[in-house]
Amino acid sequence: MTEAEIAKAANGKPGKETRGPGRRLHGAIAHKLGTDILSGKYAPGDILSGEVAFAEELKVSRSAYREAIQVLSAKGLVASRPKAGTRVLPRERWNLLDPDVLGWAFAGEPDVEFVRNLFELRAIVEPAAARLAAQRRDKTDLKIMKEALSAMRQHSLTTEQGRAADRDFHHAILHATRNDALMVLSASIGAAVNWTTQFKQRARALPRNPLPDHVRVYDAIAAGDAEAAAEAMNVLVDLALEDTRTAMQNLAAE
Amino acid sequence: MTEAEIAKAANGKPGKETRGPGRRLHGAIAHKLGTDILSGKYAPGDILSGEVAFAEELKVSRSAYREAIQVLSAKGLVASRPKAGTRVLPRERWNLLDPDVLGWAFAGEPDVEFVRNLFELRAIVEPAAARLAAQRRDKTDLKIMKEALSAMRQHSLTTEQGRAADRDFHHAILHATRNDALMVLSASIGAAVNWTTQFKQRARALPRNPLPDHVRVYDAIAAGDAEAAAEAMNVLVDLALEDTRTAMQNLAAE
DNA sequence: ACACAAAATATGTCGGAGTAAATAGGAGAT
DNA sequence: ATCTCCTATTTACTCCGACATATTTTGTGT
Numbered sequence: 001m002t003e004a005e006i007a008k009a010a011n012g013k014p015g016k017e018t019r020g021p022g023r024r025l026h027g028a029i030a031h032k033l034g035t036d037i038l039s040g041k042y043a044p045g046d047i048l049s050g051e052v053a054f055a056e057e058l059k060v061s062r063s064a065y066r067e068a069i070q071v072l073s074a075k076g077l078v079a080s081r082p083k084a085g086t087r088v089l090p091r092e093r094w095n096l097l098d099p100d101v102l103g104w105a106f107a108g109e110p111d112v113e114f115v116r117n118l119f120e121l122r123a124i125v126e127p128a129a130a131r132l133a134a135q136r137r138d139k140t141d142l143k144i145m146k147e148a149l150s151a152m153r154q155h156s157l158t159t160e161q162g163r164a165a166d167r168d169f170h171h172a173i174l175h176a177t178r179n180d181a182l183m184v185l186s187a188s189i190g191a192a193v194n195w196t197t198q199f200k201q202r203a204r205a206l207p208r209n210p211l212p213d214h215v216r217v218y219d220a221i222a223a224g225d226a227e228a229a230a231e232a233m234n235v236l237v238d239l240a241l242e243d244t245r246t247a248m249q250n251l252a253a254e
Numbered sequence: 255m256t257e258a259e260i261a262k263a264a265n266g267k268p269g270k271e272t273r274g275p276g277r278r279l280h281g282a283i284a285h286k287l288g289t290d291i292l293s294g295k296y297a298p299g300d301i302l303s304g305e306v307a308f309a310e311e312l313k314v315s316r317s318a319y320r321e322a323i324q325v326l327s328a329k330g331l332v333a334s335r336p337k338a339g340t341r342v343l344p345r346e347r348w349n350l351l352d353p354d355v356l357g358w359a360f361a362g363e364p365d366v367e368f369v370r371n372l373f374e375l376r377a378i379v380e381p382a383a384a385r386l387a388a389q390r391r392d393k394t395d396l397k398i399m400k401e402a403l404s405a406m407r408q409h410s411l412t413t414e415q416g417r418a419a420d421r422d423f424h425h426a427i428l429h430a431t432r433n434d435a436l437m438v439l440s441a442s443i444g445a446a447v448n449w450t451t452q453f454k455q456r457a458r459a460l461p462r463n464p465l466p467d468h469v470r471v472y473d474a475i476a477a478g479d480a481e482a483a484a485e486a487m488n489v490l491v492d493l494a495l496e497d498t499r500t501a502m503q504n505l506a507a508e
Numbered sequence: 509a510c511a512c513a514a515a516a517t518a519t520g521t522c523g524g525a526g527t528a529a530a531t532a533g534g535a536g537a538t
Numbered sequence: 539a540t541c542t543c544c545t546a547t548t549t550a551c552t553c554c555g556a557c558a559t560a561t562t563t564t565g566t567g568t
Contacts, residue, residue, distance in 0.1 A: 066519090066520085080519065081518090082520065083517060083518050083519070084518080085519080086518095
């Protein structure tokens with residue numbers, strides 16, 4: 001996001017975007033700084049220019065700039081101390097699973113290694129979640145999953161609607177675990193899945209039809225077969241990982 | 255935290271606490287509001303008093319109050335809109351794995367159900383992490399684990415030093431996975447473990463000596479035996495969960 | 509070379525004024 | 539009486555300028 005766009009966000013920008021961190025001015029600043037940090041423009045240990053200087057550079061008031069810094073600080077990206085300035089924290093302090101931070105990470109060209117890590121997390125969490133979901137799901141959960149599946153049948157994963165249905169399906173599984181701590185991982189996993197499908201598309205490595213795998217997971221959960229659900233999800237995640245790996249190689253070969 | 259304490263944070267409070275959200279004024283406000291929200295004093299859907307009114311009530315400026323709200327907003331606890339006010343978001347929007355949010359959750363009497371959920375997440379993540387750690391650890395990782403184990407041998411889990419050593423051990427395992435996404439879960443799991451040991455102590459259900467279980471995990475990781483490491487960690491987590499369950503029952507029986 | 513004190517500087521806090529946005533309420537038309 | 543549109547109010551959002559506070563740096567003295 002350029003400085004001009006930030007200044008524009010201050011005025012009434014009739015852009016079509018309905019939500020996101022770009023609506024309010026301090027949110028736009030946080031978005032810009034967040035993406036700059038995640039993209040490596042500001043590296044850990046770097047010290048940002050002083051409040052007055054940076055705020056003036058961005059053509060915003062010091063108040064708005066400070067509120068943006070508070071947001072970044074709340075997500076562990078930066079820390080400020082009097083006289084010492086505001087410095088970018090080491091990467092291990094970043095709340096990488098924060099939805100906004102993930103969004104900033106995927107705003108630019110995401111680090112391939114980080115995507116691999118997210119997939120590894122997914123491969124750990126989702127089969128276990130499917131196991132719990134098979135034990136705890138109720139009719140409403142199954143209904144939502146069924147609707148998501150039929151939506152996936154209608155729209156391809158190349159469309160935003162299709163990807164949304166995919167996210168809905170996985171979210172429904174996590175919801176069925178009745179575990180808040182697991183559910184918050186939905187955003188992380190959803191982001192990884194969403195980006196990956198777009199990625200594979202760009203790499204012209206159209207993925208195999210993932211629907212049958214999803215149906216197998218659904219059937220096991222609906223039947224209440226915990227082990228079968230975990231195993232089916234395992235297969236699904238492994239295949240997705242494999243597809244992503246080959247897509248990455250294709251893209252690297254260009 | 256009372257209003258007086260917030261006002262005190264504005265002046266030079268020579269308190270011994272070296273870090274934490276209580277040092278700066280807006281951090282103290284965020285801490286107060288955060289704990290109040292996590293404790294249920296403000297329920298999801300509730301609308302906070304207006305900026306001017308609430309800031310005056312807390313005897314702080316609107317700037318400081320607003321910066322605190324930005325922090326809470328960044329963690330998904332609240333959302334503000336002109337005319338509508340600032341309202342507490344539904345619980346599923348909260349970033350429950352955020353270190354600060356976890357701290358606020360454990361500041362009061364934590365929800366038993368939430369603790370159970372954190373343990374469930376731990377039971378999923380840690381064995382898998384131990385498996386990866388056994389494959390990827392290097393000498394430095396093993397050295398840190400060994401030091402943490404000897405520290406656990408010296409200090410009991412009833413001391414803060416002992417609990418710190420326990421946290422260090424588990425953190426070292428997650429670090430050895432070389433997976434950023436897994437590492438950020440360290441804070442969550444560490445918080446749960448830390449609180450649980452204190453909890454069991456309060457319930458006068460002194461836990462069995464956890465050291466042998468930890469040693470078994472270490473041996474398997476040092477040997478590079480992935481499956482044995484996962485299995486040993488499985489045992490460790492299961493035993494901890496069992497201890498916690500009985501401790502909770504003891505406390506509920508009072 | 510070291511210890512302590514003073515100055516410099518950046519963040520932190522404050523109070524007030526004005527702007528923009530969303531809801532509530534009323535005027536008008538159907 | 540119901541609905542639509544407009545107006546008005548309320549609230550958060552932004553900006554500004556000033557002062558306070560904390561930390562680093564510099565300087566001074568021993």
